[in-house]
Amino acid sequence: MSLEKAFELIEKRKDIAIKDLAEFIAIASVSAKEEFLVEAAEYSAKLLKENGFETKIHETAGGPVVTGLMDVGAKRTLMFYDHADVQPAEPFDLWDSPPFELSIREGRMYGRGTADNKDEIVCRIHAVRAWLDAGLELPCNIKFVIETEEESSSKNLTDYVEKDLDFFKNVDGCIWEFGGSNREGFQEFILGVKGILYVQLSVKQMTIDSHSASATHLPNAAERLMHAVNSLKDKQGRILIPEFYDDIEVITNEESEVINNYNFYPEEMKEHYGLEEFRFGMNNEEAKNAYFTKPTCNICGITAGYQGEGGKTVIPKEASVKIDFRLVKNQNPDKILKNLRKYLNDNGFTDVKVDWSNGYPPSKTYVNDDFVKLCQRANKRIYNHEAAVQSTSGGSGPMYLFGDHMPVVSLGCGHANTNAHAPNENIYVADFIDGMKMIITVIDEFKNWK
């Protein structure tokens, strides 16, 4: 049977999907404020249930996690990972319409969560519904995992996954929460995320600040911290913590090819940031390569001494710096944290305190994985082109929780000016509809996956 009937149903019922999205957007589920997370979970569960899924709401120490299951006894299983929470909508006055009311203008739907990621939840559930109502037989079982704290670093997702590991077994492929088309209008697939280790280094040398007349003989915490930070990298940016690079997995030829083919927009980037060139004089190709394959050690902020208007002659008693390490495949944040501590000790910086604030490993699905190929075939059928592939995002996320068990492809119905996390977040209605057709086609491709 062809998919035409299902496509027709999608078109015919688009107003119902939009109404569901409007109701969902109206729930101001801002995880940073811990507001309306239960309501957003209950709404997700209701959508799943009324569209034929067996549904559970799992309590956690924070926002709940919702799971949906449609078990048709198929050999293969497709999973979706999404989140029902959103970023804060402030500053409200920069929105052209209220953020928690869906507003449709010139073919676009505006509202907080229209692109990240309530649209995908509604899109994916309605796609499955259209498939079933068209009288088609599902070639795969379908699972949903919808959490409510993604925008607050998925604080309780690990605990949930560890308790419900069986749910993650025997899944053949997972579609991750975000994605869409790039500025040239091509769909993009993202196959991984970097890991992260976020730490604060701090030094306290005196009980109170001092008049700088005594800088002849009193210790300066800012100076001490600068020396410690300087010891982390050489002048070419190579990170000097022992064993830092040892575990990094070598990039496959297929991945190199994908990186080569990816348009990185280097000139636009330089113009955007007012740069003559990239750091260390990297050329455009080197910069692109580094983005996809290299780990980082980045100073996010430094605090010490007097920074107000005018001058104040003072010796700061304490100083601190926040550093994030973005990690690539096979680097382990726990090991790096341990080696960082040891390295500081070995170099005489036993007085530099290291506080861990966040960390998880990277995750990556190989570009030649069967599930990636399956999604590419579906993409070609719907959008008439091969999706542009990013082998990893430069950002981080808890993808390893899933990626350790199954291949993961991030794709969706956003676009280059979707304004995720920003005012006037939006998606095109047409992309929302095409997104449903894409999901149906992915399901259809499972028929050919023996």
Ligand SMILES: [Zn+2]
């Ligand atoms: Zn987000």
